[in-house]
Amino acid sequence: MTHARTQAAGALAGIRVIDLTRVISGPFCTQMLGDHGAEVIKIEPPERGDVLRSQGNIVNGFSWYFAQFNRNKRSLTLDLRSDEGRAILHRLLEDADVLVENFRPGVLEKMGLDDATLRECYPRLVVGRINGFGSTGPYRDRPAYDFIAQAMSGFMGVNGPPDSDPMRAAPPISDMVASQNLAFGICAALVRRERTGQGEILETALTNGLIGMLGYLAAEFFATGQVPARTGNDHPMLYPYGLFRASDGEVAIAPSSDAMVERLLGALDLLPLLDDERFADNARRMAHREPLREIINRVTAQRRVEEWIEHLNRAGVPCGRVYSLRDTFNDPQVQAQEMKIEIDQGELGRIPATGFPVKMREAPAAVHHPAPRLGEHTHEILRELGVEDAAITAMQARGII
């Protein structure tokens, strides 16, 4: 566990992002940009703000769910349905590098920010969007949600035990993957802009991102025309692989090549099995999965999980315990990697969050701002734009900010 760092720079230092997104898919993307040094201005509707502010566990009036996705941003409240609100947005865009939104297709157009206007008024701006199904095609106007994207991408259909329903991944994986895709795409577009001066309009969709993650399962389907069977915790192409029974729990073992299988069987004192014609190569081991599982389980059941993990790792066999989240965040490696951080939220105390998966040597990710209170930076940002205090007060009275 580490303390929040307050370093000033990061790879994206000097990049200004105007963030119209809410819930998960957009805010996770803009947080990735902010973690790496971009200045992110999160625009929220006055009074209610991002819907996540009222979801999940709320401690001292502040949602830790919201905090998990909104560090490294400043919050500006702005009613984008009003002409005055939209005028402020335009003034912000004049000095911005990136605009990110995750409205349904068409909503931004209705605010007067159609693509032609954006390209004409802000030729250097990179506009990034996330939507459910893509902004063209028959489902473009359908409402989307992570669970539906998991179902309709085919992702859910390949998950789960062979004899049960298709099984979703518990984290909102389509939102998270779309965020990563968009963060990548925005940075790629910024590289081009630095080299050509040209802005870009790009988008990604919850479904499309998960389809892109199907990897070899898609390749196998294309090659065979057969829908891959659900195999639970077994690998569809490799054996041995999966969960095995130790004396005090289960141990995950995953040798990925014949050489590693040999190391595993050696470490289990089962090398003669390779002379058994049922187990001599991977194809035969796949065909005789159950007897092999039984033989291995008989051996692994004789020692404790920790003993196997030490013994097998020494032999060079990938293995580990199935962690609960408590195990994960207590793990010495996870702590050494600073994958749990604590962020100073001022009077709210310190709020833990997951750390930075991308470690940069020269310009590392850092916490520059804690997750903001709703409208915390409205005055500050409007003053930076040169709006006078009297005008700010008047906008506040009319509910524009």
Place this chain on the structure above:
Amino acid sequence: MTHARTQAAGALAGIRVIDLTRVISGPFCTQMLGDHGAEVIKIEPPERGDVLRSQGNIVNGFSWYFAQFNRNKRSLTLDLRSDEGRAILHRLLEDADVLVENFRPGVLEKMGLDDATLRECYPRLVVGRINGFGSTGPYRDRPAYDFIAQAMSGFMGVNGPPDSDPMRAAPPISDMVASQNLAFGICAALVRRERTGQGEILETALTNGLIGMLGYLAAEFFATGQVPARTGNDHPMLYPYGLFRASDGEVAIAPSSDAMVERLLGALDLLPLLDDERFADNARRMAHREPLREIINRVTAQRRVEEWIEHLNRAGVPCGRVYSLRDTFNDPQVQAQEMKIEIDQGELGRIPATGFPVKMREAPAAVHHPAPRLGEHTHEILRELGVEDAAITAMQARGII
């Protein structure tokens, strides 16, 4: 289904990537860079090449599994254990923007490419790495594999039905997520390099990427100290949500707010339920999940899946069918989004692959090269470096290339 495009440019046009990676986590990353226009030179060991070349379904001698992760690259065989091989690598790095590797920590050092040397010889180079657990900490030298990263990140522990074992995601999600993180990080580092002239050394790890995807499950654990229960296809915080029984199958329904629940119950002709004190708000619906599930199932069982999908979408409720991969790639929206493409592999015919999740307006992703045969571009690339034909022949005779 669309045909491969052969457009010349993309957001990363002009960026040259030297790719030492193999299997999934690295190649998926460099393919993302290549899809968006980077020039990728994949360096493979002579004779055997990337291990994926011999895995999965092999059609006419070519692995479709390999093809899924290696389009938009040229292949150069090079024995990096030899001085001559490493000398060629150095000549390539002189003119490169990015080096990507996914060896275990320490392997690149043993080739003489330690960090200090890389920074000194190639100050503008962006070096990106993927490893299992991170290059520091007690597990840095452990072998890793997707299944182990799923187990030790806590990701697996939150997936699956409440009454069963923790369940992995079927796609190699830790490899794929690490690839996305690295592609993002590399582009962010390139943005900085364009602005400062400084290169970078960055890394991500299979475990760290998945910890970053835990999102609100991590937030809830931090807030409550309670390990989140596995809830299968139910949402841990929202109800109704999940799979419901239609007359001819299941329909996934996921209203994400009280307003959407009202629309759903209206569309099911069940609005009076909101006056039932068991179902009046989300907390009470969570507490009475089973009776509500039963009531909704009684209604949904009266019509077919397709009817519900049309009816509920019209009402603005996110819903869909749980697709098999066949359904996914036959879906008109997936086709409209070109999420299945076919790549011309010359004499091997056309090989299908998943499409581009990031859609750029001005500089779109495209297929510039099909996945290469092993060493297909060895001569071409060496000639570009100015190596003479006699020297190429001599290297070939000694097994260097």
